[in-house]
Amino acid sequence: KAGVTQTPRYLIKTRGQQVTLSCSPISGHRSVSWYQQTPGQGLQFLFEYFSETQRNKGNFPGRFSGRQFSNSRSEMNVSTLELGDSALYLCASSLARPTGNEQFFGPGTRLTVL
Amino acid sequence: AQSVTQLDSQVPVFEEAPVELRCNYSSSVSVYLFWYVQYPNQGLQLLLKYLSGSTLVESINGFEAEFNKSQTSFHLRKPSVHISDTAEYFCAVSERQAGTALIFGKGTTLSVSS
Numbered sequence: 001k002a003g004v005t006q007t008p009r010y011l012i013k014t015r016g017q018q019v020t021l022s023c024s025p026i027s028g029h030r031s032v033s034w035y036q037q038t039p040g041q042g043l044q045f046l047f048e049y050f051s052e053t054q055r056n057k058g059n060f061p062g063r064f065s066g067r068q069f070s071n072s073r074s075e076m077n078v079s080t081l082e083l084g085d086s087a088l089y090l091c092a093s094s095l096a097r098p099t100g101n102e103q104f105f106g107p108g109t110r111l112t113v114l
Numbered sequence: 115a116q117s118v119t120q121l122d123s124q125v126p127v128f129e130e131a132p133v134e135l136r137c138n139y140s141s142s143v144s145v146y147l148f149w150y151v152q153y154p155n156q157g158l159q160l161l162l163k164y165l166s167g168s169t170l171v172e173s174i175n176g177f178e179a180e181f182n183k184s185q186t187s188f189h190l191r192k193p194s195v196h197i198s199d200t201a202e203y204f205c206a207v208s209e210r211q212a213g214t215a216l217i218f219g220k221g222t223t224l225s226v227s228s
Contacts, residue, residue: 004157035218042221043216043218045216048215090157102148102163105150105159106157107157
């Protein structure tokens with residue numbers, strides 16, 4: 001079974017631009033979560049989608065948004081990029097709750113904001 | 115609100131030595147507990163998890179962790195480490211009721227040298 005895939009793997013943007021990241025979950029998984037990883041803040045939860053609905057959200061500004069499609073693929077969008085948005089963005093998929101919340105992570109998208 | 119504290123940011127050890135990576139958590143509700151490992155330039159891989167039942171859980175590569183409810187700890191141990199165990203290790207919790215959001219500790223870098 002293929003794992004979680006994320007595209008692109010690397011991205012360079014400038015301040016003020018917007019960016020869209022993509023995540024394809026493991027086949028059969030209906031829940032997709034997004035996390036931001038930075039050296040200073042560590043791993044922080046952004047949001048989680050299940051059956052095309054956002055059902056959990058972390059403490060991030062409204063510039064961070066996402067959506068999920070009927071095939072469970074998910075996209076994350078960041079508008080008006082700031083230097084502090086430079087991070088590794090990780091996507092994770094899981095079957096559904098309650099399953100012990102085991103999440104399978106993708107390799108991440110490394111976003112650099114100049 | 116939950117929080118996770120990994121007490122050591124870096125743990126250097128020699129090959130074949132035992133190691134313990136410490137993790138304490140805070141939560142007002144019952145939680146699931148996890149250890150994830152991240153190798154350089156890769157996503158997170160689940161190492162082991164505690165959902166219920168036996169408080170001692172083991173991974174396939176020799177790691178084990180024990181859930182101690184009274185001390186709110188979930189320390190990770192290995193009796194004899196290998197060079198290939200060099201990686202960053204993250205302890206994480208999630209509420210049993212709230213869905214799949216994982217709250218991570220800041221991580222512990224395990225460096226194994228010969």
